[in-house]
Amino acid sequence: MRAMLPARLEAFLGRAGRLFIGGRFVDAEEGGRFAVLDPSTGDAIAEVARGTARDVARAVEAARRALDGAWGRTSPDARGRLLFRLAELMEDHAAELAALEALNVGKPILEAQMGDIPLAAQHFRYFAGWTTKLGGEVLPVSLPGEYLVYTRREPVGVVGAIVPWNFPLLIASWKLAPALAAGNAVVLKPSELTPLSALYLAELVEEAGFPPGAVNVVPGFGEEAGAALVEHPDVQKISFTGSVEVGREILRKAAGTFKRVTLELGGKSPNIIFEDADLTRAVRGALLGIFFNQGEVCAAGSRLFVPKAHLERILDGLTREAARIRQGSPLEPGTQMGPLVSREHMERVLGYIERGKAEGATLLLGGEPNREAGRGFYVKPTIFLAGDEHAISREEIFGPVLSVLPFERLEEVVERANRSPYGLAAGVWTQDVKKAIRVAHALKAGTVWINGYNLFDASSPWGGFKASGIGREMGRYALEHYTEVKSIWLNLA
Ligand code: NAD
Numbered sequence: 001m002r003a004m005l006p007a008r009l010e011a012f013l014g015r016a017g018r019l020f021i022g023g024r025f026v027d028a029e030e031g032g033r034f035a036v037l038d039p040s041t042g043d044a045i046a047e048v049a050r051g052t053a054r055d056v057a058r059a060v061e062a063a064r065r066a067l068d069g070a071w072g073r074t075s076p077d078a079r080g081r082l083l084f085r086l087a088e089l090m091e092d093h094a095a096e097l098a099a100l101e102a103l104n105v106g107k108p109i110l111e112a113q114m115g116d117i118p119l120a121a122q123h124f125r126y127f128a129g130w131t132t133k134l135g136g137e138v139l140p141v142s143l144p145g146e147y148l149v150y151t152r153r154e155p156v157g158v159v160g161a162i163v164p165w166n167f168p169l170l171i172a173s174w175k176l177a178p179a180l181a182a183g184n185a186v187v188l189k190p191s192e193l194t195p196l197s198a199l200y201l202a203e204l205v206e207e208a209g210f211p212p213g214a215v216n217v218v219p220g221f222g223e224e225a226g227a228a229l230v231e232h233p234d235v236q237k238i239s240f241t242g243s244v245e246v247g248r249e250i251l252r253k254a255a256g257t258f259k260r261v262t263l264e265l266g267g268k269s270p271n272i273i274f275e276d277a278d279l280t281r282a283v284r285g286a287l288l289g290i291f292f293n294q295g296e297v298c299a300a301g302s303r304l305f306v307p308k309a310h311l312e313r314i315l316d317g318l319t320r321e322a323a324r325i326r327q328g329s330p331l332e333p334g335t336q337m338g339p340l341v342s343r344e345h346m347e348r349v350l351g352y353i354e355r356g357k358a359e360g361a362t363l364l365l366g367g368e369p370n371r372e373a374g375r376g377f378y379v380k381p382t383i384f385l386a387g388d389e390h391a392i393s394r395e396e397i398f399g400p401v402l403s404v405l406p407f408e409r410l411e412e413v414v415e416r417a418n419r420s421p422y423g424l425a426a427g428v429w430t431q432d433v434k435k436a437i438r439v440a441h442a443l444k445a446g447t448v449w450i451n452g453y454n455l456f457d458a459s460s461p462w463g464g465f466k467a468s469g470i471g472r473e474m475g476r477y478a479l480e481h482y483t484e485v486k487s488i489w490l491n492l493a
Contacts, residue, residue: 084128
């Protein structure tokens with residue numbers, strides 16, 4: 001039995017899942033459909049049209065027409081109003097959107113209500129404000145003669161946005177909001193595991209009154225719809241969030257058409273507790289760092305560096321509190337951890353746990369499926385005392401598995417924290433402000449949180465060093481990736 005869903009959501013699930021192209025909901029040209037599952041049971045929630053290269057081509061054409069037509073002529077102020085209107089509609093439909101994310105991703109509904117949905121709406125509002133501020137500048141050139149030289153920021157064109165399944169609506173918003181604010185048209189390809197909230201958003205885009213083709217949503221599989229978007233010659237930019245392997249493949253393929261590419265990829269983020277930290281807060285922060293959203297977070301603080309002097313105390317706090325995490329149906333308001341997104345992903349995570357044991361890491365908590373939580377893809381919060389050399393401490397697991405790594409000296413921990421191909425985020429826990437800043441500057445990561453973890457805001461740039469990606473989302477930094485700068489020279493002689 002499924003928990004009660006908001007009536008508007010039941011009605012949405014009853015409508016056939018179709019592609020959103022050129023302002024209309026349409027079937028896939030080849031007629032394919034695929035099932036979308038509820039990870040708390042493994043049962044199907046809905047069937048969705050399976051977009052292929054032919055549908056991507058239709059969507060790109062619709063986006064191009066929008067740029068050449070009504071959308072391209074929409075003034076900055078009018079673009080801002082549309083984005084504000086969309087944010088309002090998302091808030092009006094917050095209950096349905098939160099329930100949908102809980103149902104399809106398996107995340108606790110409270111987290112969707114407090115995090116995913118309000119942050120996604122805030123994102124549209126933040127970038128709505130930027131539409132009227134994207135000016136150029138007049139340049140003091142030294143070339144002999146007399147010239148007026150100025151710059152303009154123009155939209156890149158058709159943007160292909162490819163997103164993962166862990167924060168489907170929020171990460172789609174990270175791409176749609178700046179892309180639309182800068183005047184681009186977008187073809188969004190949600191993950192095949194979680195396409196529903198993007199289709200719900202498409203209905204809100206239509207209701208908000210965006211010109212047809214400004215936003216298109218084409219659910220489908222990575223190798224079909226995703227690859228077609230990457231290869232399409234009329235797509236000027238790909239904004240991708242997902243795995244390192246797919247990111248590398250996209251970058252390689254993009255060379256063929258010189259597409260602009262931004263990549264938000266994986267991580268193996270260090271979270272460092274120093275001896276002088278407020279240990280109660282640090283332990284809570286460490287648990288939030290790894291178990292929030294079932295550990296299915298690119299920034300998950302999966303390598304917890306703990307001072308040897310306080311090892312026992314910290315391990316005791318971590319295991320005691322993690323054992324109390326309420327795991328169960330994502331739609332129950334009291335649930336703190338839901339199932340993993342799919343059977344395949346659960347098996348991958350359990351495989352890492354077995355490897356951890358086989359390589360000699362000490363299992364302190366969890367380490368197995370949680371059958372009492374439900375018949376879906378539940379894995380218990382898992383904590384290992386591990387070494388840097390173990391696979392569980394080196395590779396991204398993308399699940400609720402923490403490696404606790406003891407250390408002695410500051411220089412040592414900074415060096416070990418940086419010894420990773422990734423560089424997405426990091427945490428530092430200390431009450432010594434000078435130490436906090438010195439370490440924050442030394443860490444090779446796109447974001448460093450001091451005495452906090454998993455903090456996000458539309459104004460603060462997000463992205464990775466090293467294999468964690470290229471480019472930044474959020475803040476004014478995102479806009480640079482969605483505009484081309486043009487210099488214009490007027491010879492006054
Ligand atoms: P994934 O790379 O398997 O898939 C991401 C998206 O790419 C999906 O929409 C998928 O259909 C599509 N895709 C797959 N193959 C493709 C191809 N050949 N061409 C074009 N598109 C293709 O990743 P996932 O399993 O959905 O998500 C998990 C990964 O995402 C993790 O590595 C995680 O760290 C990363 N992630 C990063 C961030 C960030 O902000 N840095 C945020 C969330 C997730």
